[in-house]
Structure formats: C-alpha cells, structure tokens
Amino acid sequence: MPLRSINLHLVSDSTGETLNSIARATLARFEDHHVIHHRWSLIRSRLQLDRVLEGLQHEPGPVLFTLVDRSLRHALEEICERLGVPCLSVLDQTMELLQSQIGAQAKEKRAAQHVMDADYFRRIDAMHYVLAHDDGQGTAGIAEADVCLVGVSRSSKTPTCFYLANRGIKAANVPIVPHAALPPELDNPRCPVVGLTIETAALIEIRRHRLRLIGADGVRQDTSDYIDPDSVKAEILQARRLCTAHGWPVIDVTRRSIEETAATVLQLMEAWHARRGQAEAEAQRPAS
Incomplete structure (x- = not known):
C-alpha cells in the first residue's frame, strides 16, 4: 500500500x-x-x-x-x-x-488544567527536589523523598525522576557504583525504593554514545570497565543482587519508555503504601 x-x-x-x-x-x-x-x-x-x-x-x-x-x-x-x-x-x-x-454542567473555562494552584506548586517543588537530589546528591534529603530510584549508571534514573516530578512526586536517585557503599539513609528508608536495571548490550550502547557526546577520547573503549562487556554484566548482576538483598523491586527498563517506567514506579509506590498501611493497622489492633 x-x-x-x-x-x-x-x-x-x-x-x-x-x-x-x-x-x-x-x-x-x-x-x-x-x-x-x-x-x-x-x-x-x-x-x-x-x-x-x-x-x-x-x-x-x-x-x-x-x-x-x-x-x-x-x-x-x-x-x-x-x-x-x-x-x-x-x-x-x-x-x-x-x-x-x-449532574452538573461543565464551566466554559479555558486552560482549566493549567492553573497556579496547590497542585501546580507541588509539581514545581518536586522539580526543585529532583534537581537537588539527582545522582546521589544531597543524600540526607532522601528522608523527604516520595520514592528513591537506584540503579547502575545510565539506567534512566534521572529522566524517570523528572517525569515523576511533573506528576508532583519527589523522586531521589542514587547510583549503584561497583565497590561503593550505598548511603546510610537507604538502610531503613522512609519511602519506597525501586531498582532500575537494563540488559548488558543496551547499556553498553548507551554508555558508548555518552562517551562520544562528552568527547571521552582518552577512554579506550575496548578496555574501559565502563563499557567492557564482562565488567558491565558483573555490574548489573551485582546491582540486582543488592536490590534483592534489600527486598527492593526491580524494573527492567530495556524496552520501556520513560513513561512506562514511571507508571510502573507509581504502581509499586501504591503497593508499598498499601502494605505499610496494612501493617500499621494490624499493629494497632488489640491482642485477642
């Protein structure tokens, strides 16, 4: 045709x-x-x-x-x-x-969804929060987060956080770096923590592109751990094991758009709060 x-x-x-x-x-x-x-x-x-x-x-x-x-x-x-x-x-x-x-007539009001109300300022506040807590910055502020995303470098944590901020969600993100400890704020987090993972080949391609963009001519692309297949595979595996050890759910972002990843994060947040609410309710019940 x-x-x-x-x-x-x-x-x-x-x-x-x-x-x-x-x-x-x-x-x-x-x-x-x-x-x-x-x-x-x-x-x-x-x-x-x-x-x-x-x-x-x-x-x-x-x-x-x-x-x-x-x-x-x-x-x-x-x-x-x-x-x-x-x-x-x-x-x-x-x-x-x-x-x-x-049972009521809609008002003839232009741009009714674009108003400077409490929801609007909540989104702006969330955007400021993401800027201040991107890529492991300001880890003490994780206590104020609505959600924290963790994952290896270039696993789409930052764009997902910005998308969530546009929904009014304060999203922090912390990179999982080989041989580096996570911030102590994640030992007993006050918000849900979600891991992002990605297939090895896809991550290597993203990282190669990143190196080309920043002009990393001094990095030998055949030997750098950043894009070495075996090193990257081990890095991803270690990150997944870390999430499993902490009981954090993991989303594979390889074939997901940022919108799809964010939607899944929101679902996991709802499930986390539902479990927490149920646990608190059970704790308050009088012993029989």
Missing part, C-alpha cells in the same frame, strides 16, 4: 498538550503513514482563529480541536464544512458523559 500523506490540524485555546497526546497515542497505531502536523495553540480571539482558517485553506486536512469559546467553535466548524474537511472536538463526548454522571 502506498504511503498516504495528510495534513492534521490541532487547534487549541490552551497549550495544546491534550491534543498532542491524543494525536501521538492514536497515530502510533498506524505503521505506514505520513502526517504533517499543524499545531495552533493559544487560539483565543477571532483574529488568531483567522490565521488557522487561512492555514486550513492552503493545506486542508482533518481538524482536532479543544476550543471553549462557542463563537470560535462555530466559526471553525463552518469553515471546515465549507472546505469539506472533517472536524472533531475531542473532549465533547467525555464532557457529556461526566456531566450526565455528575
């Missing part, structure tokens, strides 16, 4: 994150496609919408939109009908379902 190319217009009165996520999730299921994205964000006036309409006339294609203002919605729908291109408000069905269940 020949590769089909289409224009896809994403029109939002906010940042466009919702539309981008929906488009990414749906287009991932089409293997042979070429989609030209036209992103129109912060469309909040008729003048701004006119730029969208001009773009549609020059490069017509399906439109996904999230517009709260009724006059802007109608104007966009009218031009799409005139051009003969499909147009869809991606949140309408979900909104209608929730309105019927909640």
